[in-house]
């Protein structure tokens with residue numbers, strides 16, 4: 103039991119109401135302390151839910167149920183009283199119907215388990231941009247992950263006081279434990295009973311049946327994106343699926359960049375970039391979510407509402423992301439990674455040779471003769487942001503950092519050049535609205551399909567996407583000349599033989615420094631129908647082996663391919679009907695004209 107009591111009537115009443123509905127064995131108010139974390143972890147190790155890793159101090163491996171390995175978009179709902187308010191990119195069920203269904207599931211769902219009350223803050227406690235959430239969960243795994251990913255405990259209850267407001271986030275794994283019943287190591291409900299539900303009209307989240315990541319750590323995708331995007335629209339700010347980084351040039355001038363990429367496009371890698379250009383420094387502020395508000399000086403300031411990284415493990419290595427690897431040495435949670443014989447975690451794409459033998463994420467013997475991967479492709483690490491060697495000293499600044507540059511991007515083997523700059527804000531919003539990426543084995547859908555993912559927000563925008571485009575246009579109107587400049591990148595272009603044309607990773611700093619020079623008006627750019635591209639010689643390619651031919655191909659704008667793209671965009675836009683802003687239609691017409 104925590105050594106504090108909430109004076110907040112709304113909170114106390116809600117906890118009592120949920121306890122009556124879910125019938126837990128006991129209630130634990132989380133204080134966010136190290137002792138609490140340690141106690142929960144020892145309990146989970148004793149019960150066989152977790153394995154303490156010999157090679158990494160205070161780090162633990164969990165294995166999920168094979169049916170519960172990722173966010174479930176098809177079971178995620180935006181429940182508004184009128185369907186059109188959720189829009190064509192979201193699943194919708196009427197709130198009364200959905201609550202009725204879920205109440206039946208919640209009834210008695212915590213029998214035999216502890217109900218944990220997690221008071222958490224998204225954003226620094228003392229930031230005017232922060233929001234308080236209270237997650238009720240019956241999963242100690244969720245409590246420990248929330249300790250790393252958010253600011254938890256008594257300090258939040260103190261800030262809430264007697265009258266403060268909070269976002270109620272109800273979560274249950276949906277696996278009551280009857281008297282004498284033996285528990286399993288990852289209890290959860292079957293797919294058809296999983297619901298990740300959002301009620302934006304009352305700032306409410308109800309999640310049932312899954313214990314995994316974005317379905318269960320409700321501060322992240324549910325609160326900080328789906329619910330926050332609604333609040334942000336109402337209050338005139340932005341909640342975006344963006345990394346935030348600070349780039350410093352050799353003279354000490356700082357630039358802040360916020361970048362949106364769909365899943366599987368290397369967002370965490372870019373957030374922790376190690377520049378290859380001498381004299382430039384890059385620091386990480388956040389790797390997934392940015393909350394941005396217009397500051398008193400008229401600029402757009404960003405905070406990272408989280409305190410940790412919930413990153414994809416496979417493919418993370420000292421080659422692809424050394425700063426992430428150095429963040430993982432201790433105090434981490436690993437989920438669905440393989441376990442080596444010497445008590446460490448391993449995943450495909452890690453540096454060095456594969457182990458001769460390991461235990462795979464399904465708890466089976468594994469070696470190189472086994473065709474399945476040892477780690478699940480969506481295996482994750484949960485790591486404290488403070489452990490990142492390049493975490494920016496201002497990453498917790500209550501007022502945030504001023505954004506100079508927005509980047510959108512996706513994974514495209516052809517058509518889209520390495521980099522282009524928007525002609526103006528409306529054009530930049532059009533670039534965000536039409537962003538698309540080819541699917542990989544790591545994400546949903548068949549491999550190589552082009553999936554439109556506007557602003558990388560398709561799974562995360564909590565209201566009608568057409569209205570979201572309008573909100574972006576409105577923000578540009580308010581920001582005027584102080585609006586960040588907008589760019590679009592594609593690190594993934596290939597030649598006709600399927601060879602990568604751009605080395606990526608740290609070399610992406612060459613593209614970022616070009617953007618900074620553009621912001622400072624130091625260099626011009628070439629006009630093309632789709633936007634502004636670097637003039638020959640302006641991209642710093644010193645020490646890079648990429649030859650002139652490849653560079654030409656990387657920056658090539660194939661008019662015919664773009665004409666084909668236009669009809670795809672037109673088709674895609676029809677779903678938004680009259681919610682598609684006229685200014686976006688005008689951008690499409692302008693692009694058509696430039697291509698003709």
Ligand code: O2Y
Nearest residue numbers: 172173314315316365390412
């Ligand atoms: O599969 C999950 O539950 C995790 S999803 C996720 C986690 C961290 C950062 N981004 C994402 C994402 O899907 O964008």
Ligand code: MN
Nearest residue numbers: 343365369390
């Ligand atoms: Mn994400």
